[in-house]
Amino acid sequence: MENTAEAATGAAHDSPKPRLHAVRHERAEVIPERLAVVTGGNKGIGLEVCRQLALQGVTVILTARDERRGKDAADSLRSESKLPNLIFHQLDVRCDTSVTSLAQYIESRYGKLDILVNNAAISGIVADEEGLKALNIDAETWTSGRAANLLKEVFQNTYDEAFNCLNTNYYGCKRVTEALLPLLKLSTSGARIVNCSSLASELKRMPNEKLRNDLCNINIWDEDRIEAVLKTFLEDLKNGRLEEAGWPMMLPTYSVSKMVINLYTRIMARRYPEMRINCVRPGFVKTDLCWNLGVLTPEQGARGPVMLALLPDDGPTGCYFDQTEMVKVW
Template identity: 30%
Template sequence: MPPDSTDAALFGSAFAVPEDWSARLIPDLGGRLAVITGGNTGLGLATARELARAGADVVLAVRSTGRGAAAAADIRQAAPRSRVDVHRLDLADLGSVGDFADRFLDEYPALDLLINNAGVMATSRQTTADGFELQFGVNHLGHFALTGRLLPALAAATAARVVTVSSALHAVGRLDFRDLQSRRHYRRLRAYGTSKLANLLFTGELDRRAQAAGLALRAYAVNPGYAATSLLTAGRPGVLRPLLALPNALLAVGPRTGALPTLCAATLPGLPGATYLAPRHLSGLRGTPAVLPPSPHARHRPTATRLWEISQSLTTTHYDFPTPARLP
């Protein structure tokens, strides 16, 4: 897609985030409920902990309920007045996504914050339980299906927000609709970048459709910067892990700092929808959160619309907006 085919309405905000923004500026979240995918470790755990400290109740949506229980105990110690629940969710299995959503809708009347945080990075080519390429399937399709299934709870909230964690590497991604599952050509980092590009296109389209339907729901995408988490080294051969961990030790910020763009998107009052937040320095690698423009490929409305329609078909998830959406 050529650069001049971008749509300024997608991620076109010029909103200024205070340069000194930090977790201490999170407003009181008492009475609000947040779901964090992958909330048992790294950025997800740091996000869940700070939301709970601000008064929110949190649901950790995790593959391992054992590790989730340990994370919940950590959060309860930091925020003893907040409710912390753990539910199993495997984003690589649409059956698990459906089971999680059904349990959630039975138990909770509304959802204020959905943090689409979990992900996999630069894996060898593998497939999900439903036959999707793993990175595209988990990072995009799993979260697409989850958000759609939880839409009734999001619509029931006063002013819900959906925050999806993308990456600076979305800029290397390219959506080939003839080979979305990378069967003909597979490169680890390109496939990861494509899944993160899909996160951005999904965010812009979700916000647009929610506004057209008259919902008080806003969607945001974030780049945590270069954060020291296990995402880069997970699943790598043992001999490679020390080499891959070295840049983390020398250059990366910790999970608490890496979670700041997510926390800002989830809680900053007045933040326009379809906004992309990333660290303000070193081309989005370090610094406090700021509104930055994503790559031109992430702002192409026809691609966002086509990806949405294909994602609905692949996941058999159809967003049931309360009123018929008349898209601008």
């Protein structure tokens, strides 16, 4: 696909709906009471979400874009944590064919899905990792957003990385959610969708006042409007106008991708009131995504997503959580 803002917006529209009956897999002998899919499950928080859900008796499909990394992760969880209820399936959230293949697999084998954890993400930055280490930024400076100026020295905000980031963090989440929705609608235990968000998504981080106010008003948003905003963002990036146009300057693309994840969560929660659909900030966790600068363990970071994946039927929906606490950010 052509690497332009238009292609980024088209990335969502062009996704064909999966043809759920095209490939048959053997039916599972026992259909699990609760079946979960976790995206980006081969490491970091996603791997821990898989482990914690499987420990709670959920049958987990650990997915990863790389077959080898995913299989190795699933094998070690199965053996070290003694979790036979863990299955691997390849899933690249940027690839329509891969998403369709997962939907077909679940449809033929299980005929339903109960939990979807949209965890896969990238930073949208080309980082000079040695330079970053040398800056020795403490967690407080990082999470407050005050590090933005310092980071200009070591972070490159390239158009290609920004494009990939939006295509993974937002369009990837949307692509997977849309493909698996028909199966979530057939959930026997009550469908749950958990979208991984971030502190970077919070509206106090958005300098552009008009957009900040708009982001508070869910009534004006749908997927088309989100795409239009992302297209403007990419255009401003291409034209070197991010700061002037009032976009967040600490990890700009990542922040914007998570702001729209929050919107998408609220849109979907309104559209499917019978499901519990929420987004969560896992905390500042020591993983590759944040160059291992975080202070929490992946085990701690997974607690919020896992709690939301296991919400009772009368639990909240359309809400934002800071780890396990519901907070008002819009």
